[in-house]
Amino acid sequence: MLLNIGLALLGTAVGIIFGAIPGMTATMAVAVFLPMTYAFSLVPALYLLLGLYVGGISGGLIPAILINVPGTPSSVCTGFDGYPMARRGESERALKIGITASFFGGMISLIVLAFLTPPLAKMAIKFSAIEKFLIILFAMTVIAALSKGSMTKGVFAGFLGVLLSLVGELSMNNKMRMVPDFLKTELRSGFQLLPLLIGLFAIAQMFQEAEKGMQSNNLEEGVTVEGAKKFSFSDFKGQWVNVIRSSLLGTFMGILPGVGGSAASLIAYSQTKSFSKHPELMGKGAPEGLIASESSNNGLTGGALVPLLSLGIPGDATTAVLIGAFLLQGIQVGPLFIDQHPEIWNQILLALVTCNILMFIVMFFPIKLISQVVKVRSARMYPVILLMCIVGAYATRSGVMFDVWCLLLFGIVGFVMNKIGLPTAPFLIGFILGGDLEKYFIEAVKGNNYDLAVFFQRPIALVIWALIAIFLGYSIWDNMKGGTLEKMGVKD
Amino acid sequence: MQQMLREWLKIRNMHLFFPYLIATICAILFVIILIQRAIKCKKEGTPFINFKGYHFFKEGYDKVKLWGSVILFILYIITLPILHFAWTSVIFIFLFNVLFEIKPGKLFEFKSLLISAVIAFAGSWGVWYLFYQVFNITLP
Numbered sequence: 001m002l003l004n005i006g007l008a009l010l011g012t013a014v015g016i017i018f019g020a021i022p023g024m025t026a027t028m029a030v031a032v033f034l035p036m037t038y039a040f041s042l043v044p045a046l047y048l049l050l051g052l053y054v055g056g057i058s059g060g061l062i063p064a065i066l067i068n069v070p071g072t073p074s075s076v077c078t079g080f081d082g083y084p085m086a087r088r089g090e091s092e093r094a095l096k097i098g099i100t101a102s103f104f105g106g107m108i109s110l111i112v113l114a115f116l117t118p119p120l121a122k123m124a125i126k127f128s129a130i131e132k133f134l135i136i137l138f139a140m141t142v143i144a145a146l147s148k149g150s151m152t153k154g155v156f157a158g159f160l161g162v163l164l165s166l167v168g169e170l171s172m173n174n175k176m177r178m179v180p181d182f183l184k185t186e187l188r189s190g191f192q193l194l195p196l197l198i199g200l201f202a203i204a205q206m207f208q209e210a211e212k213g214m215q216s217n218n219l220e221e222g223v224t225v226e227g228a229k230k231f232s233f234s235d236f237k238g239q240w241v242n243v244i245r246s247s248l249l250g251t252f253m254g255i256l257p258g259v260g261g262s263a264a265s266l267i268a269y270s271q272t273k274s275f276s277k278h279p280e281l282m283g284k285g286a287p288e289g290l291i292a293s294e295s296s297n298n299g300l301t302g303g304a305l306v307p308l309l310s311l312g313i314p315g316d317a318t319t320a321v322l323i324g325a326f327l328l329q330g331i332q333v334g335p336l337f338i339d340q341h342p343e344i345w346n347q348i349l350l351a352l353v354t355c356n357i358l359m360f361i362v363m364f365f366p367i368k369l370i371s372q373v374v375k376v377r378s379a380r381m382y383p384v385i386l387l388m389c390i391v392g393a394y395a396t397r398s399g400v401m402f403d404v405w406c407l408l409l410f411g412i413v414g415f416v417m418n419k420i421g422l423p424t425a426p427f428l429i430g431f432i433l434g435g436d437l438e439k440y441f442i443e444a445v446k447g448n449n450y451d452l453a454v455f456f457q458r459p460i461a462l463v464i465w466a467l468i469a470i471f472l473g474y475s476i477w478d479n480m481k482g483g484t485l486e487k488m489g490v491k492d
Numbered sequence: 493m494q495q496m497l498r499e500w501l502k503i504r505n506m507h508l509f510f511p512y513l514i515a516t517i518c519a520i521l522f523v524i525i526l527i528q529r530a531i532k533c534k535k536e537g538t539p540f541i542n543f544k545g546y547h548f549f550k551e552g553y554d555k556v557k558l559w560g561s562v563i564l565f566i567l568y569i570i571t572l573p574i575l576h577f578a579w580t581s582v583i584f585i586f587l588f589n590v591l592f593e594i595k596p597g598k599l600f601e602f603k604s605l606l607i608s609a610v611i612a613f614a615g616s617w618g619v620w621y622l623f624y625q626v627f628n629i630t631l632p
Binding site: 028153213 | 493494495497498501503504506507508509510511514515517518521522524525528548549550553554557558560561562565566568569572573577581585588589592593607611612615616619623627628629630631632
């Protein structure tokens with residue numbers, strides 16, 4: 001047992017480091033450590049790998065909050081409110097809220113995993129390409145919610161992101177599109193998400209700071225960390241519905257194979273904004289946005305294990321690597337797994353509880369020290385961030401220099417977009433979701449005799465359409481209300 | 493519509509369907525943005541295109557640091573395959589530190605240069621050791 005806890009601790013700590021470095025992901029951490037599990041039997045190996053998974057997903061909140069660079073794609077929404085809080089001097093509070101929300105998200109998804117795995121897996125398998133396409137479309141509604149005040153520009157930036165995500169080869173017919181001849185090798189699989197994400201946020205921000213002369217740190221003018229609001233568990237007062245809703249949304253998105261953590265976090269964020277009593281504060285440092293994002297992306301950890309363990313289908317890239325650990329030990333995951341290996345099943349649940357508790361302990365208590373990063377002057381911090389970004393971009397495809405050039409390219413793109421008033425967050429969201437949008441659309445239409453009516457025939461599809469209509473309608477109304485208030489000279 | 497989709501999604505040209513669709517949506521949205529701007533300008537009585545007083549960069553922006561960082565970044569990427577990660581990073585992280593620390597009237601301070609060197613050495617070799625040696629991750 002001690003060995004298991006030790007390995008879980010190692011996994012969680014290393015996972016947090018991977019998650020915290022922009023460009024490094026939980027998938028990469030699990031893949032790096034997979035060969036090491038040869039030395040162990042299945043149970044200790046699972047403690048190590050699940051620790052890496054939980055830590056890797058959780059660590060992404062640190063750079064998202066402190067420097068506005070999402071450490072992992074699933075923490076994109078964390079920075080929307082976490083970074084403004086850090087700029088107000090509340091970095092420690094924001095980090096602690098994020099860590100606590102991550103812990104709750106992980107534990108709620110674990111409860112779902114423990115009690116509802118077989119029925120949920122059966123339900124998830126009923127989700128065809130039609131429903132998956134609509135879920136991706138639903139996740140895209142967050143673009144409208146994020147673009148208050150300039151909705152057309154936000155939606156335009158979002159569709160530009162979708163267009164960019166289509167560059168490269170379509171795997172369904174192996175044909176290239178939008179790729180110049182001289183880049184056919186480098187762009188066969190299109191632009192990679194991580195260099196784009198890091199470039200758009202970290203490098204663009206470095207250029208912006210350089211333009212201003214690297215004069216200050218990340219804090220707003222006149223703000224001190226000492227005078228800022230401190231964390232207390234009462235920050236979660238009135239947020240329990242948000243925590244549970246976002247965690248369950250994350251868990252459910254995890255259950256759907258191929259939908260991904262970014263969609264989970266985006267939908268949870270958009271829902272929280274719609275249900276919020278103060279939606280106007282979201283995106284400006286509201287703890288509820290941070291809670292939504294972090295509880296949903298950690299909710300994913302338990303959710304993604306549901307199809308893996310009950311159907312043998314990985315829910316995301318990390319669980320696809322986890323399958324390797326089972327195969328190495330000669331264990332077949334699938335519909336009979338829980339009945340045939342109840343002792344391993346119990347150990348998986350115990351490992352997840354252990355890793356979530358360890359993640360909380362490892363991150364919560366030393367975070368005061370880490371939060372001091374906001375005090376470091378930009379001139380000293382950005383060279384180190386750049387170093388990490390280079391490592392992250394290069395490691396994306398295990399050593400492709402073109403990805404490092406993309407880092408610079410998207411840094412310049414992000415800088416120019418900020419200058420001309422095109423928001424970068426919708427652009428990134430469009431890029432993240434674009435590939436899946438196309439894949440599921442083509443699959444759905446081809447599988448149903450090219451009839452678009454299929455999108456309106458199944459009951460689950462109709463429910464998702466209703467949700468899309470409600471939240472789009474709300475965002476448009478909210479945007480128009482904002483415009484009217486602006487005309488009246490009232491600021492949010 | 494069904495027939496049109498069938499034609500578009502034939503195996504030989506299905507890769508073009510979504511790019512054309514999304515590009516069309518982008519074009520429509522771009523036109524809407526222009527119309528919105530035209531209406532706004534008409535209401536406010538301002539010209540549609542107005543370069544007077546327009547600055548792409550902030551007024552009095554730090555040219556040395558902005559363009560210096562772009563040039564250093566390009567040189568960093570070019571040098572990486574030649575000198576490899578650790579030594580290239582030591583050199584360029586040091587140069588970035590020096591560039592960002594330049595203050596008007598005080599180009600180089602010994603203490604500042606020393607801190608820059610320590611950050612460059614410790615950062616680059618620390619990252620190299622952790623990722624290349626411990627985690628066996630490919631570095632340039």
